[in-house]
Amino acid sequence: MISGDIAHNRVLAAAALLAATFMLPVQAYADAFSSCIASKWSYARAAGVTRANFDAATRGLRPDPDTVRLSNNQSEFVKPIWEYLDTAVSDKRVKEGRAAFARYRDTLNKIAATYRVDPEVVVAIWGMETSYGSYMGDHNAVRAAATLACNGSRRSDFWSKQFAAAIKIAQDGHVPLDQMNSSWGAAMGHTQFIPTSWQAYAADFDGDGKRDIWRSVPDAFASTANYLAKSGWQYQETWGYEVVVPRNFNHKAADGKQKRSLAEWSRLGITRPGGRDWPRPGDQAYLLYPAGAKGPAFLMLKNFDVIKRYNNADAYALAVGHLADRIIGGGDFAQNWPKDERPLTRSQLKEVQSLLTRRGFSTGGVDGVMGPNTRDAIRAFQSSGGKVPDGYASTQLLQDLQRR
Numbered sequence: 001m002i003s004g005d006i007a008h009n010r011v012l013a014a015a016a017l018l019a020a021t022f023m024l025p026v027q028a029y030a031d032a033f034s035s036c037i038a039s040k041w042s043y044a045r046a047a048g049v050t051r052a053n054f055d056a057a058t059r060g061l062r063p064d065p066d067t068v069r070l071s072n073n074q075s076e077f078v079k080p081i082w083e084y085l086d087t088a089v090s091d092k093r094v095k096e097g098r099a100a101f102a103r104y105r106d107t108l109n110k111i112a113a114t115y116r117v118d119p120e121v122v123v124a125i126w127g128m129e130t131s132y133g134s135y136m137g138d139h140n141a142v143r144a145a146a147t148l149a150c151n152g153s154r155r156s157d158f159w160s161k162q163f164a165a166a167i168k169i170a171q172d173g174h175v176p177l178d179q180m181n182s183s184w185g186a187a188m189g190h191t192q193f194i195p196t197s198w199q200a201y202a203a204d205f206d207g208d209g210k211r212d213i214w215r216s217v218p219d220a221f222a223s224t225a226n227y228l229a230k231s232g233w234q235y236q237e238t239w240g241y242e243v244v245v246p247r248n249f250n251h252k253a254a255d256g257k258q259k260r261s262l263a264e265w266s267r268l269g270i271t272r273p274g275g276r277d278w279p280r281p282g283d284q285a286y287l288l289y290p291a292g293a294k295g296p297a298f299l300m301l302k303n304f305d306v307i308k309r310y311n312n313a314d315a316y317a318l319a320v321g322h323l324a325d326r327i328i329g330g331g332d333f334a335q336n337w338p339k340d341e342r343p344l345t346r347s348q349l350k351e352v353q354s355l356l357t358r359r360g361f362s363t364g365g366v367d368g369v370m371g372p373n374t375r376d377a378i379r380a381f382q383s384s385g386g387k388v389p390d391g392y393a394s395t396q397l398l399q400d401l402q403r404r
């Protein structure tokens with residue numbers, strides 16, 4: 001479970017990076033870090049942490065150098081979605097997912113009946129987050145969250161709450177603090193919950209009184225199912241369908257927002273590969289082109305957005321949905337990805353954002369990161385020029401912007 005942009009470094013973050021990279025102003029940075037951590041007592045107290053436990057958790061606490069480095073790291077090159085999917089839904093991961101699905105069948109069936117969430121999706125999220133528990137991260141949630149709370153991030157308040165929540169989880173005896181393994185970004189256990197999500201959604205399914213997403217697979221499954229259920233999961237309805245869009249299609253309907261029933265989309269000429277039927281023609285769906293109008297198209301249902309509550313990225317949700325389908329015997333996508341068209345680099349995307357903004361299509365800032373504002377601005381620009389408004393940042397889009 002990732003929580004968005006954490007890389008907004010200011011002076012302290014720059015000092016942290018310097019200290020991590022060159023081992024230079026280490027003492028000064030360590031002192032600044034210690035006093036920052038000490039100032040987080042108010043968060044801990046509000047979370048119900050005792051003074052003694054706060055002192056024990058923070059004594060000698062040092063920033064996690066990996067967290068400092070990785071939270072400041074934004075690579076110039078963006079991985080194309082087809083490469084992401086090749087890794088995320090590899091044959092190995094499908095095979096292991098099928099084995100896990102069979103091994104935990106009884107537990108999964110009980111969890112599905114309790115939470116009314118489809119079990120293959122729970123297994124797919126487990127596969128995506130930690131490769132079925134084989135890699136849960138070798139960082140410590142308290143230390144990672146403390147580092148993010150005190151590295152100058154503009155989301156310091158958010159991370160301070162995560163830091164306090166992590167200490168509280170250990171205080172309540174669910175897992176010893178030194179065994180609270182996490183990613184560098186404080187995502188914890190089999191299914192990578194950040195501490196406040198753990199507090200809101202983690203469940204004890206094996207009945208030992210501990211909501212132990214680190215050492216109990218049933219607890220981790222139930223926690224994920226509970227998260228999806230509370231986010232509005234529609235039981236026994238899928239996440240979406242790969243679809244074929246006819247050549248003469250009016251792409252104005254493909255703005256990624258307009259919802260229509262599957263029957264209405266069907267009347268507009270959209271079909272499923274192989275001419276398969278829609279199981280529930282009344283379901284509301286929106287049309288999405290994850291790699292632009294030259295790539296595969298999908299009609300997305302409510303559950304697609306529920307998966308995005310776990311990690312707010314189309315690529316992630318598509319990978320989870322596809323992996324879930326593959327685990328229960330589904331095949332690969334029918335259409336090809338436009339592999340000759342590389343995604344824009346971060347600096348090219350910045351140029352797109354600044355050119356769009358200059359033309360009155362506000363992207364809400366120029367940060368080289370594709371978000372909903374940038375996508376909307378691209379769609380508006382494309383519509384104004386009579387192009388297919390797929391919201392996709394291609395080389396062609398950059399050229400059109402440079403020209404007009």
Ligand code: CA
Binds near residue numbers: 209216
């Ligand atoms: Ca338990």
